[in-house]
Amino acid sequence: MKKAILYLNQFFGQIGGEELADHAPEIREGLVGPAMELQKQLGDDVQVTHTIICGDNFMGSRTQEALDTILSFLEDKEFDIFFAGPAFRAGRYGSACGNICKTVKEKFNVPVITSMNDENPGVEMFKKEMYIFKGGASAAAMRKDVAAMAKFGLKILNSEELKSADEEGYYGRGVRSQIWMESPVPATDRVIDMLLKKVQGQPFKSELPIPPSDLIPIAPAIGLGDLSKLHIAVVTSGGIVPVGNPDRIQSASATKWGKYHIADKYDLIGGEYQTIHAGFDPAAANADPDVIVPLDALRAYEKEGKIGGIHPYFYSTVGTGTTQAEAARMGREIAAELLAAGIKAAILVST
Amino acid sequence: MKLELGNFFVQDIVFGAQTAYVEGILTINKEEALAVVKEDEHITEADLVIVKPGDMVRLVPVKEAIEPRHRIGGGPIFPGVTGDLMQAGNGRTLALKDCSVLVVGQHWGGFQDGLIDMGGEGAKYTYYSQLKNIVLVADTDEEFERYEQQKKNRALRWAGMRLAEYIGSCVKDMEPETVETYELAPVTKRTAEENALPNVVLVLQPQSQMEELGYNDLLYGWDCNRMVPTFMHPNEVIDGAMISGSFMPCSSKWSTYDFQNFPMIKRLYQEHGKTINFLGVIMSNLNVALEQKNRAALFVAQMAKSLGADAAVVAEEGYGNPDADFIACIVALEDAGVKTVGLTNECTGRDGASQPLVALDEKANAIVSCGNVSEMIILPPMETVIGELQSLARDGLSGGWNHDAILGSSVREDGSIIMENNAMFCGDQVVGWSTKTMVEF
Known part of the structure; x- marks a missing residue:
């Protein structure tokens, strides 16, 4: 028998209305309010063992305390799946469902499912991190929303094939994956269909919706006078590493970066350093790694007083095939190190 | 320009005394065929194997696929590559359908090579598992690139083309079973009915990222890195003017077979005169420098405009860096x-x-998506491996790896494999066959 636990706010947990929104978290054995409907929809193979109830204000104003308390309730419980809500259009309740689902998923690594109306701000806050089903505006939709959560929960528990966000009815989590179409239509036919619709001004649906752009502005330029006081760091996606690639950074689709000490170096010598980047002809970079990490030129500038100095490490990863998300993560990690070292200027060398 | 493609539908392939095609059965004299392969002294070892759909066979590292053909009236099937330059796309070319020549490295693979499972659950990942294939497994003395991740694979690729010509020549005196005719009047000499339809160009962006010659797709033998976009008749593309290169991660690659059969070209032909007026092909490229990308986009947009195109289809042979060309071209159009x-x-x-x-750009609001290079694929061991399984892990195939802290090596001890779709041979079928799409989860 699989086990489930449900989170509710004070209202649906039948404690009371707004005047009891400061209600501290509690856990009850068995079914309270919507838990009964959830149990009914889940059927005989899954048991809803407990209901957790917490006031919306308590969760909103003393969030960490609420989450810690609930985690302590759950520590000795066995459960295979966690539900919260449905929260309909109630903003604080939606945020509470998102917070508790995220925390439970991180701590116990079980599937978490909630439901909110598209106007609930909790959707934007949490949709990338969990399954949030598209719910109704008010409690009138309770049965339907609980049924959707339960149906999907059963699919997960039974290891059934999970379909796309649109087909299943939850808000897309930004995860894109390839599928074979149920009724196969070759790309050629899809192109012609889309082309004719576009030409005729009819509505069509792109298979790759373009998300809003995520450009980060380049920092303002540094004046020459200021430059003479600054230490400069070099960061590259060109794959320059000490020969032998000690950090085993991947030659394509990298998920790792390395930092290499150069405080005692005046030049990167071929044979000591190499590129492991698989996306360009490595001959020039292997012959003289300075073409990617220009240490020789920077040392000259340092000597001339054009720059104040050179950061004792250079940072390196491989850009080819590397995903935007991994690149952004690595960039953030490297930037954090540079900031901690007081670095205010860096050269980012792409290839 | 009028091209007749005369088809012979191969139902089975066997080895025998004489290379011949008789009532659906293609017989190959192995010794004679291997002699053609070994005309190049750089081929040091070579063998031929026949594989068919459903065979429990894994091929890796696969370097190229070519359709066996013969050009009536003489001339190479790949002008400027396997013989002298001549105009492709006119006259009659014979083709052995439902089969291909696959070129597989006997040992060594590279970034651009791929994998094919002819049977089992892995078969769905490539088009070539549906074909009867004559597999050339060979090694070369190209020592300069034996341990390089990026290989030109010149001797092997050219051997494959010679083999395809040799096999194709066995039908030279025969009447084809069916004939497909591809004909377009000059752009300014179309009928009133044709001119009344939306004018459409197909913009192709073949692979041309390597600055050094020898890796990129060739256009009449000319390296696509060294060209600016040019206007072509679609018949030229499907009649041997284009050959595949040896650079792109494999699922994004267009093989020479893909160029010869280009489904998007054939589909636009089908619509021609009915729903569209198919003007022709603008052959662009995918060079890496930003200025070259912008220059190509300028040329494409100008040509489309000067030709009076109302609409365009843009297809890219690649991902990553080439996405910049793809989007720039769409935005310019x-x-x-x-x-x-x-x-x-x-x-x-x-x-x-x-x-x-x-x-990305919000102007690119109509995209057909054929697959995901990042998709993780796990496949059980296969009874027979042609080539060398370890190449998937050892040689830096784009979708394979030697070591991963969590996943281990792409090639496991029992012969099962874990890889990215990236290394599936021409797996995303961006030329138009793909019945895959992308959805959000």
Whole structure:
């Protein structure tokens, strides 16, 4: 028998209305309010063992305390799946469902499912991190929303094939994956269909919706006078590493970066350093790694007083095939190190 | 320009005393065929194997696929590559259908090589598992690149083309079973009915990222890195003017067979005179320098506009850096008032949450997506491996790896494999066959 636990706010947990929104978290054995409907929809193979109830204000104003308390309730419980809500259009309740689902998923690594109306701000806050089903505006939709959560929960528990966000009815989590179409239509036919619709001004649906752009502005330029006081760091996606690639950074689709000490170096010598980047002809970079990490030129500038100095490490990863998300993560990690070292200027060398 | 493709539908392939095609049965004299392969002294070892759909066979590292053909009236099937230059796309070319010559490295693979499972659950990942294939497994003395991740594979690829010509020549005196005719009047000499339809160009962006010659797709033998976009008759493309290169991660690659059969070209032909007026092909490229990308986009947009195109289809042979060319080209066309549909694949990363193309623009609002290079694929061991299984892990195939802290090696001790779709041979079928699409989860 699989086990489930449900989170509710004070209202649906039948404690009371707004005047009891400061209600501290509690856990009850068995079914309270919507838990009964959830149990009914889940059927005989899954048991809803407990209901957790917490006031919306308590969760909103003393969030960490609420989450810690609930985690302590759950520590000795066995459960295979966690539900919260449905929260309909109630903003604080939606945020509470998102917070508790995220925390439970991180701590116990079980599937978490909630439901909110598209106007609930909790959707934007949490949709990338969990399954949030598209719910109704008010409690009138309770049965339907609980049924959707339960149906999907059963699919997960039974290891059934999970379909796309649109087909299943939850808000897309930004995860894109390839599928074979149920009724196969070759790309050629899809192109012609889309082309004719576009030409005729009819509505069509792109298979790759373009998300809003995520450009980060380049920092303002540094004046020459200021430059003479600054230490400069070099960061590259060109794959320059000490020969032998000690950090085993991947030659394509990298998920790792390395930092290499150069405080005692005046030049990167071929044979000591190499590129492991698989996306360009490595001959020039292997012959003289300075073409990617220009240490020789920077040392000259340092000597001339054009720059104040050179950061004792250079940072390196491989850009080819590397995903935007991994690149952004690595960039953030490297930037954090540079900031901690007081670095205010860096050269980012792409290839 | 009028091209007749005369088809012979191969039902079975066997080895025998004489290379011949008789009532659906293609017989190959192995010794004679291998002699053609070994005309190049750089081929040191070579063998031929026949594989068919459903065979429990894994091929890796696969370097190229070519359709056996014969040009009536003389001349090479790949002008400027396997013989003298001549105009492709006119006259009659004979083709052995439902089969291909596959070129497989006997030992060594590279970034651009791929994998084919002819049977089992892995078969769905490539088009070539549906074909009867004559597999050339060979090694060369090209020592300069034996341990290089990036290989030109010149001796092997050219051997494959010679073999395809040799096999294709066995039908030279025969009447084809069916004939497909591809004909377009000159752009300014179309009928009133044709001219009344929306004018459409197909923009192709073949692979040309390597600055050094020898890796990129060739156009009449000319390296696509060294060209600016040019206007072509679609018949030229499907009649041997284009050959595949040896650079792109494999699922995004267009093989020579893909060029010979280009489904998007054939589909536009089908619509010609009915729903569209198919003007022709603008052959662009995918060079890496930003200025070259912008220059190519300028040329494409100008040509489309000068030709009076109302709409365009843009297809890219690649992902990553080439996405910048793909998007720049679509934006340039849209800015010129040409309504454009893009044809591509995506790279969404191990967690599927990465930006699907390196460059994006809201003007690229009509895209058909054929697959995801990042898709993780686990396949059981296969009874027979042709080539060398370890190449998937050892030689830096784009979708394979030697070591991963969590996943281990791409090639496991029991012969099962874990890889990214990236290394499936021409797996995303961006030329138009793909019945895959991308959805959000």
